[in-house]
Amino acid sequence: MKRFLEKLVEGILMISGSLTSVAILLIIIFLFKEGIGLFNSPEVEKGYVLSVSQANPVNSLSPLEVKDIFDGEITNWKQVGGTDEEIMIFRFDDIFNYYPEEEMGENYEFLPDKLSSVVQEHATIIAFLPEKYLSVSFQGKLLDKKNISPLDFFFGKEWFPTSAPVAQYGVLPLILGTLWVSLGAILIALPFGLAVAIYLAEIADVRMRKVLKPVIELLAGIPSVVYGFFGLVVIVPFLQSLFRLPVGETALAGSVVLAIMALPTIITVAEDAIRTTPRIMKEASLGLGANHWQTIYRVILPYARSGILAAVVLGIGRAIGETMAVLMVTGNAAIIPATLLEPVRTIPATIAAELGEAPAGGAHYQSLFMLGCVLFVITLVLSVAVEIISGKRSSRGV
Amino acid sequence: MDEKKIKLEAKNVNFYYDDFHALKGINMQIEQNSVVAFIGPSGCGKSTFLRLFNRMNDLIDGTHLTGECLLDGRDIYDKRVHVDELRKNVGMVFQKPNPFPKTIFENVAYGLRVNGVKDEKYIKQRVEESLQSAALWEEVKDKLKKSAFELSGGQQQRLCIARAMAISPSVLLMDEPASALDPISTAKIEELIHELKKDYTIVIVTHNMQQAARVSDKTGFFLLGELIEYDQTKKIFLNPEKESTQNYITGRFG
Numbered sequence: 238m239k240r241f242l243e244k245l246v247e248g249i250l251m252i253s254g255s256l257t258s259v260a261i262l263l264i265i266i267f268l269f270k271e272g273i274g275l276f277n278s279p280e281v282e283k284g285y286v287l288s289v290s291q292a293n294p295v296n297s298l299s300p301l302e303v304k305d306i307f308d309g310e311i312t313n314w315k316q317v318g319g320t321d322e323e324i325m326i327f328r329f330d331d332i333f334n335y336y337p338e339e340e341m342g343e344n345y346e347f348l349p350d351k352l353s354s355v356v357q358e359h360a361t362i363i364a365f366l367p368e369k370y371l372s373v374s375f376q377g378k379l380l381d382k383k384n385i386s387p388l389d390f391f392f393g394k395e396w397f398p399t400s401a402p403v404a405q406y407g408v409l410p411l412i413l414g415t416l417w418v419s420l421g422a423i424l425i426a427l428p429f430g431l432a433v434a435i436y437l438a439e440i441a442d443v444r445m446r447k448v449l450k451p452v453i454e455l456l457a458g459i460p461s462v463v464y465g466f467f468g469l470v471v472i473v474p475f476l477q478s479l480f481r482l483p484v485g486e487t488a489l490a491g492s493v494v495l496a497i498m499a500l501p502t503i504i505t506v507a508e509d510a511i512r513t514t515p516r517i518m519k520e521a522s523l524g525l526g527a528n529h530w531q532t533i534y535r536v537i538l539p540y541a542r543s544g545i546l547a548a549v550v551l552g553i554g555r556a557i558g559e560t561m562a563v564l565m566v567t568g569n570a571a572i573i574p575a576t577l578l579e580p581v582r583t584i585p586a587t588i589a590a591e592l593g594e595a596p597a598g599g600a601h602y603q604s605l606f607m608l609g610c611v612l613f614v615i616t617l618v619l620s621v622a623v624e625i626i627s628g629k630r631s632s633r634g635v
Numbered sequence: 636m637d638e639k640k641i642k643l644e645a646k647n648v649n650f651y652y653d654d655f656h657a658l659k660g661i662n663m664q665i666e667q668n669s670v671v672a673f674i675g676p677s678g679c680g681k682s683t684f685l686r687l688f689n690r691m692n693d694l695i696d697g698t699h700l701t702g703e704c705l706l707d708g709r710d711i712y713d714k715r716v717h718v719d720e721l722r723k724n725v726g727m728v729f730q731k732p733n734p735f736p737k738t739i740f741e742n743v744a745y746g747l748r749v750n751g752v753k754d755e756k757y758i759k760q761r762v763e764e765s766l767q768s769a770a771l772w773e774e775v776k777d778k779l780k781k782s783a784f785e786l787s788g789g790q791q792q793r794l795c796i797a798r799a800m801a802i803s804p805s806v807l808l809m810d811e812p813a814s815a816l817d818p819i820s821t822a823k824i825e826e827l828i829h830e831l832k833k834d835y836t837i838v839i840v841t842h843n844m845q846q847a848a849r850v851s852d853k854t855g856f857f858l859l860g861e862l863i864e865y866d867q868t869k870k871i872f873l874n875p876e877k878e879s880t881q882n883y884i885t886g887r888f889g
């Protein structure tokens with residue numbers, strides 16, 4: 238009977254262990270499956286085509302070129318490899334400027350022909366047309382239909398997922414925004430966190446510790462929206478007046494808020510690491526005439542190095558994945574920031590802000606999943622790197 | 636007048652861990668350039684007493700000391716004494732080898748570096764000298780840049796002795812330095828103690844009666860926080876005054 242119970246408990250433990258692993262695996266697979274779909278979606282909005290005149294030597298345009306043409310930033314075909322002529326932009330509803338509505342016929346049955354002749358008659362045209370109004374004898378030249386390329390996705394500098402005719406899915410600003418904000422957060426949180434951890438582990442007396450520890454643990458339990466509020470009401474205006482900025486919502490504001498949020502983790506983990514330094518190590522150092530500070534930075538910190546590293550990574554991990562607070566204080570501009578004093582937008586903030594308005598299954602929706610994959614890979618790389626570094630250290634003991 | 640100079644002295648020392656009375660009214664004089672062994676059953680306070688002389692017990696919360704501990708006639712618990720300075724002068728070797736997670740070279744150089752020595756040439760010379768006097772030089776001279784953890788336990792312990800000697804203390808406190816070692820390493824360390832006697836005053840705690848008899852000039856027998864008997868080693872082992880001493884060294888208890 239007792240053996241049976243033991244077996245049962247063992248079985249339950251094993252099952253829950255494997256279930257957890259399978260669930261995690263499924264989530265990752267789901268994430269990547271949805272995300273990868275992005276690269277099978279056409280660049281041009283579904284159901285639409287881009288067309289130029291047969292005489293035009295240009296056969297294909299990059300997403301960015303299309304956007305610049307329709308935004309009026311590129312105005313001459315020469316700029317995209319064509320002849321030296323001004324570009325004429327034609328959107329579907331412009332047809333009524335050329336032909337009165339009466340000529341389209343009762344059920345718009347003549348519309349395809351009219352579109353065809355407009356494109357044929359204007360050598361410098363670029364037309365953005367619904368596929369369903371193309372006649373069999375369409376006289377224009379359709380630009381190459383390409384799928385969204387990974388290169389444009391990862392290295393594109395423009396994130397305009399809702400712009401027509403071609404949405405821009407360049408995630409570089411978002412990746413950089415995330416890294417900037419997280420890096421800033423760590424640069425702020427690490428010195429503070431380490432200082433507090435050293436203080437708690439080595440210097441504070443028992444009474445002080447008894448007061449400080451619970452306060453720090455409490456800090457870890459505050460919901461992130463509250464940090465966001467705090468950031469918005471206190472830190473943003475403060476930074477704005479400190480640096481005389483036009484707007485206070487900046488990468489730095491995000492970093493500061495994240496630093497505060499990451500502090501409890503960093504402090505707790507680093508303090509534990511420092512405490513694991515064996516007493517005989519400390520005694521060896523003090524016994525050689527080293528004072529307390531020398532012992533701390535020559536023996537204790539090197540000894541606790543891998544633990545401190547782990548603290549940093551856990552801190553960064555929290556920072557990189559954090560959504561709400563960052564969304565509230567960073568200004569959410571998807572541009573590549575030149576300094577920490579400019580608005581940025583992070584990956585999680587983008588996902589949170591846009592998922593609601595992206596039609597399910599569409600390219601925008603898939604691009605947000607791909608962003609999730611990117612975030613996942615970043616954190617994965619981080620933790621593997623740390624694993625390797627700390628593994629090396631502990632096995633060599635140097 | 637062949638009375639030797641007194642290096643260490645305890646005057647009516649009482650020591651408490653919180654309420655626990657660990658050392659009870661101990662008086663002892665240790666002469667310069669002599670080797671003194673502390674023996675006694677486990678938990679009788681040998682380590683506690685030894686650690687009073689480099690103020691290692693200061694690290695433990697809730698301890699309390701009465702009486703006087705003197706080094707060269709000066710109270711080492713006087714407020715004007717710098718603990719770091721004292722510990723430079725009173726080196727310690729611990730029961731378990733405790734090298735730093737650093738290279739062999741940096742382990743020995745540590746004491747010099749924390750004491751502000753910057754002259755790399757001098758550091759190199761002291762490291763070599765110390766390793767030589769710890770009888771370890773020949774074994775490690777080609778791998779000074781290797782981690783100290785790559786040494787055997789016995790080598791590590793000699794490294795710790797070299798490390799303690801590098802800053803030229805005048806007293807060496809050794810708490811069961813050979814307890815974790817094989818007979819050959821133990822013999823090497825005992826040999827070393829004989830050598831070191833010329834320059835150092837050595838106090839050694841040991842559970843090994845033969846070892847105490849072999850290396851020490853004087854032996855102190857501790858029991859339940861009291862110093863029962865303290866005399867010439869020969870006298871303690873051949874003809875002790877107290878019955879409990881006799882019982883202990885003949886292995887009848889403890």
Ligand SMILES: Nc1ncnc2c1ncn2[C@@H]1O[C@H](COP(=O)(O)OP(=O)(O)OP(=O)(O)O)[C@@H](O)[C@H]1O
Binds near residue numbers: 678681684
């Ligand atoms: N940090 C401490 N806190 C409280 N009590 C302690 C502490 N260290 C030692 N003691 C107590 O003081 C007494 C003497 O301990 P000590 O370590 O000096 O014994 P010892 O003679 O060195 O024993 P051993 O031969 O086992 O090393 C023991 O009863 C021990 O329980």
Ligand SMILES: [Mg+2]
Binds near residue numbers: 682683
């Ligand atoms: Mg002991």
